[in-house]
Amino acid sequence: MKGVPESDFLRLFVRHETSLRSYARVLMPSWEAVDELMQEASVVMWRKLGQLEDADGFLPWAKVILRFEGLRIRRDFSRDRHDFSEDVLTLLAEEAAEVSEDIWEMEREALERCLTSFAPHHRELLLAPYRGEGRVSKIADTTARSVNSLYKLLGRLREKLLTCVETRLQESTAL
Amino acid sequence: MKNSLPEDWGTLVDGYLLGTIRNEDSIRLEQILAGSAAARSDFRRRCNLESALRSAAASSGAEPAPLPSTVRKDRWKAPLRWAAAILTLGALGSPLAWALTTTKLVATISRVSSMSDGGFEKTVGMLPSGFPTRFGTWSGDPSQTAPVADVPHSEGTRALRLISAFSEGSTDPAAARSCDVFQLVDLRPLHSALSSGEAFLELSADFLDERTEASPEIHFLCKICLFSGDPAKIGPDWPASLGQALASSAEFLFSRGQNPAWRRVHTKTLLTKNADFALIHLAAGCQPDRWKGPLELGHQFVDNVSLSLRTQPVLPVRQIKP
Structure with missing residues (x-):
């Protein structure tokens, strides 16, 4: 019998959560918006689970739902600041969905390895924006540097990290 | 480009x-x-x-806070939002009528007490070799509890040093690609927690690669597998017995040395109702294509292993026939 039982839904969702969050980040302007999208989309996925023929098709199917829910949520965003047009978001969503899961995973794995090559205080700064509001300011306080100079350093470190990731990816594809 | x-x-x-x-x-x-x-x-x-x-x-965040057996609602907004979303689904998405039950809308997290000595404070000296034969003891490849020199320890005063790779049934040192340690954990006391809702087991461990120079890449493994039946039957057929696992989950951490620091790794798996015991598997190893010749270990440590049970609220609705 084809189909995915409801009891398997949570297992599939948890297994693919990292991939789905990465894809959602392409569509949404902040992590708070990603959380909102994941919540809304999970409800839709649950409701439409009957459309899914087998568990292997879960990830691409879930990405389609994320895309449509993401566009819907962004339409409702406050208009007090600029937001990307629906055309641009659709292009981003479609092209991102065409990238194989292997590539997404290779990139994340390369980043994890590259992070280990940074000095501990640089790694701390790279991760600071994801450890709660005010973390960069706290580092500025303890290191007697200005927040502005730390953000500039953070920008340079992020570029260095990206270069490291790209080098690793080129090496692995050359093998 | x-x-x-x-x-x-x-x-x-x-x-x-x-x-x-x-x-x-x-x-x-x-x-x-x-x-x-x-x-x-x-x-x-x-x-x-x-x-x-x-x-x-x-x-790799800050030290985790002590885990209460039950947490306040406001500290668990995400699962509650999820449950609330399901409520919304029930109200809006179904042609049938839905009604609230009296189910408690509380997510819980608690330490699994049947996992023993996650800080390696009680085990002194070399771990017993081979696969564990009873619940709550560590054993495996050559490894030893020891104080961690020069690097702040992760938890307590001791950690487990992974000393050398070992390959079961082979005398060729080059064939040994990992140092593995295990613990069997009795899950039967948790069955009552599975009476309603979803439950997950989350395994966490701190790893340290103490090599200060740029070195060949190794990986750390943090893995949990769930089984039913007799735990004594898992060891003799290892690793073929992995095929009998009801569920498993693993996370890797890669390191080339240079920056000794503890890094925490988490992995979680859905706890199935028929799971009788869990196998915790921690290791340091390498991929054959990344390290030619025998794998050199001894500067790798693991500490602060914890196993937690997370429960999420049962679907807080029931269906009423029209």
Whole structure:
């Protein structure tokens, strides 16, 4: 019998959560918006689970739902600041969905390895924006540097990290 | 590909991702994305790396707080939002009528007490060799509890040093690709927690690669497998017995040395109702293509292993026939 039982839904969702969050980040302007999208989309996925023929098709199917829910949520965003047009978001969503899961995973794995090559205080700064509001300011306080100079350093470190990731990816594809 | 992008491309995307972008820059970023497939491709990659950075921050964060057996609602907004979302689904998405039950809307997290000595404080000296034969004891390949010199310890006063790789049934040292340690954990006391809702087991461990020089790459493994039946039958057929696992989950951490620091790794798996015991598997090893010759260990440590049970609220609705 084809189909995915409801009891398997949570297992599939948890297994693919990292991939789905990465894809959602392409569509949404902040992590708070990603959380909102994941919540809304999970409800839709649950409701439409009957459309899914087998568990292997879960990830691409879930990405389609994320895309449509993401566009819907962004339409409702406050208009007090600029937001990307629906055309641009659709292009981003479609092209991102065409990238194989292997590539997404290779990139994340390369980043994890590259992070280990940074000095501990640089790694701390790279991760600071994801450890709660005010973390960069706290580092500025303890290191007697200005927040502005730390953000500039953070920008340079992020570029260095990206270069490291790209080098690793080129090496692995050359093998 | 990147040659076609403006010089401040990285700054623009970073500003967007970090939420510090100005309106005029956001408009320019959108224009570049609309006109350049290369820009969209690079944007996607940066979003993915942003996601990986966030995960890395979460897994290497500050010391975890002590875990209460039941947590307050406001500390568990995410599962509650999820449950609330399901409620909404029930109210809006079904042609049938739905009604609230009296089910307690509380997510819980608690330590699994049947996992023993996660800090390696009670085990002294070398671990027993081979696969564990009873619940709550560590054993495996050559490894020894020891104080961690020169690097602040992760938890308590001791940690487990993974001394050398060992290959069952082979005398060729080059065939040994990992140092593995195990513990069997009795899950039967948890069955009552499975009477309603979903439950997960989350395994966490701190790992340290003490090598100060740039070194060949090794990986650390943090893995949990769930089984039913007789735990004594798992060891003799290892690793073929992995095929009998009801569920499993693993997370790797890669290291080339240079920056000794404890890093925390988490992995979680859905706890199935028929799971009688869990196998905790921790290791340091290498891929055959990344390290020619025998694997040199001894500077790798594991500490502060914890196993937690997380429960999420049962679907707080029941269906009423029309």
